[in-house]
Amino acid sequence: MVAKIVIGKKLRGALHYNEHKVIEGTAELILASGFAGDIEQMNFNQKLQRFENLLMLNPKVKTNTLHISLNFDAAEKLSDQTLQRIAIAYMDKIGFADQPFIAYRHHDAAHDHIHLVTTNVQMDGKPIDLHNIGCIRSENARKEIESEFNLVKAQSKQYKPEPALKPVDLSKALYGHLPTKRAISNTVNAVINSYQFSSLPELNAVLKQFNVIADRGSEDTEMFRMGGLVYCLLDDQGNKVGVPIKSSSLYTKPTLQWLEAQFAKHHANKMVHKSALKATIDKVITASPRDRVDFVNALKKQGVAVVFRNNEQGQAYGITFIDHVHKTVFNGSSLGKAYTAKAVLSQFGRQESLQKTLCPLSISIQNRSAIAKTKDEAVLLQPDNLFPELHPKLLETLLKGEQEYSGGMPKKKRKKKRTLKI
Template structure:
C-alpha cells in the first residue's frame, strides 16, 4: 500500500475534485463519517458545510484541508467493506479517527485506490499537527495496515508499477503448463484489467487464451447452485482436462464475486462508451464495402470486435473489446444504432460472402455459429504483440496464426 498525504487551504477544491469524478462515473463516495446522514444521502453542499462548520471553529488555521490517497497493488482483492475498514483504521492511526471524513473509491486507474477527504480542525477548535505526518504517522500506519490486512507490501517494490499487460500472461497450453496455475494466472489478470458486465463479455476475452468460464447447462447441479468453473479449450474450442472450480483458484473469481464486478464495471465503463461510439461513427460508408472493412476499421483503432454470424450468413451480434480503455461492450449496450443490425443499416454494408474457411465459434453455447477472426480481417495483424492478442476475441482455434506452436525449451522459471 502506498499512502500520499496532501494538505491545502481550500476544502471546496478537494471536495470538488472528488465529486467531479463521481459525476464522470469514475468514482463513488462509499462512506461519510461524522455527517448527519449516510454518504448516499448527502449532496455537495451538505458535505462542504460540515467541513466549513469545523473550520470556522478556528479561523486561524489556514492549512485546513486534508486530501489523502491510499493506493493498493493490482493483486490486492478489496471490496467496498474492506476499503472502508482500511480507511477507518488508517485515519485512526494517524490521529484523524474522530474527524469528519469522506471516503471515495476511484476507478480511473489500473490499481485499486481510495481518496480520503477530511480537516485537521477538531470539534474543540484545536488543530491536529501536520508536521512530518507523512514520514512519521502515515508511514507507520501504512506498514501496520499492510500486515494487518495482508496487503502487498510497497517497500521493496517499484512504487509506480506498470499497468498490467497481457504480455505478462502465457497462453494456456494443455499438457504444457499446470492447469490450475495457468487458469489462475490468466483469469485473475483479465478480471483485474478488463471492465466486463457479464459472463459472455468475460469469455470474449478469456477464449483468446483458450479458457472458458462455464456455469453448466440448465438443470445441472452446478447451475442450480450458481457455481462456476474454468476449463482449458483445445484447438477446436472443446473443453479439455478437469474443470477447475472458481472457488479453488487464487482470488476466488466465483460467480458471486463476478456478479459484484459486473455491477461495479457497469459504472466504471460508463464514461468510456463514447470513445467507442466515436470510433464507430468515424467509419466511412462506401459502395461495395463489406463487414470485414468495418472490422478492419475498428481494429485499426484498437477496438477488437467479435462478430457473430449464423449459418445463413446473417450477422446477428457484436461485442467490442476496447484495448485503450479495457472495456467490453455489446453493441446494443452502446445504443440501437450501434447494434449489429443498426451498423449494417447505417453504413449499408453487407456480410462477406460465405467462406468455407471462415472460423466458427467452437463453444456449444453459440451453436457452432460463425465469427470473424481479427487475423482474417487483416493479415498484417499477425505480428501484433500480446497486448493486442489478448484483446482479440473468439479467434479461430484451428487455423489462426495465434495457435500455440511448439517451442524450444528454455531454461528458467516457467509461469
C-alpha cells in the first residue's frame, strides 16, 4: 500500500474533485464517518457544510485540508468492506479517528485506491499538528496496516505500482461524450493535488502521461508576456487537439501565478524521496539495459516513467523522471550529473561498443571492471592489449623480428685462431 497526503487550503476543491468523479461514474462513496443523517441523501453543499462548521471555529487556520489517497497493489482485489476497515484503521493511526471524513473508491486506474477527505480543525477549534504527518505517522500506519490486512508491501519486489489516473479518452472528449473542459479539469486537478513538481516542464512531464499539456504559447505572443496559461488535450503523437481551456476558467484556477507559488513548496517536499529514486535508477543501470527502450521499460516496472526531451534533429538534450510510487517529478540534472540525458545515454553506447569489441572473449564492461582490480590490470584489459595482433606498434615489432630472423637460427661465429709470433 502507498499512502499519499496532500495538505492544502481548499477543502471545497478536494470535495468537489471526488464528487465529480462520482457523477461521472468513475468513483463511489463507500464511507462517511462523523456525519449525522443519511450521507447518500446529502448533496454537495450539505457535505461541505459539515466541514465548514469546523473551519469556522478557527478561521486563523489556513492550512486546514487533507486529501489522502491509499493505493494498493494491482494484483489485489479488495472488497468495499475491506477498504472501509482500512480507511478507519488508517485515520485512527494518524490521529484523525475523531475527525469527520469521507472515503471514495475510485475506478479510474488499474489498481484499487481510495481517496479520503477531512480537516485538521477539531471540535474545540484547535488544529491537529500536521508536521511530518507523511514521513512519520503515515509511514508507520502504512506498515502496520500492510501487516494487519496481509497486503502486498510497498517496499517489496512483488509490489506493482500503477498511476492512480488514466489518460483522457480522446474519442469521448473530442466527440461530445465527455466535455473537453471537464476531461481536462479532472486530469489537471488530480495531478496538481497528487504530484510534487517544481517547474512547469516537470508538471507537463506528468500531464503528458495523461494526454494533457499546460501551454504558455510562443514567447512572442501576448499570452506569454502577460503570464497566461491554457490547458490542451494531446493526441497519441503529442499534438494539441481540441479547444484550449483557460486556466482561470477551471474550478481550482491552476493559473501560472498559482503554480509558481507551489514550486518552492513542492521542491522541498519531494526532496524526501530523491535518494529512493536515485537508488531505483542506479539499480536499473547496473542491470545493463541494452538501449533506451530497455532502460525505459525496466524503470516502468519499478513505477518510474522516463521522458526524454528531444530537439528538432531527434537528439535527446534532457530527461525527466516521474516517480508514480511517491508521486514526485525530477529533472535528470537535479538528481546529479550521472542522471542527465547525456550521461544515461552514454551508458548504452559504451556497453554496446565494448560488447562488439570484446565479443570473442565475452567480456562485458561489468566483467572488465570486476577483473581489473589494479591500474596495471586495467591497462592489460584494454582492447589493444587483449588483441595484440591489432596493435600497430606491436605488429611492427613482430614484423621487424621476423625479417631479422628470417634465415633461421643464427649461426655461432667461429673464433679466429691466433698464432703466436716468436
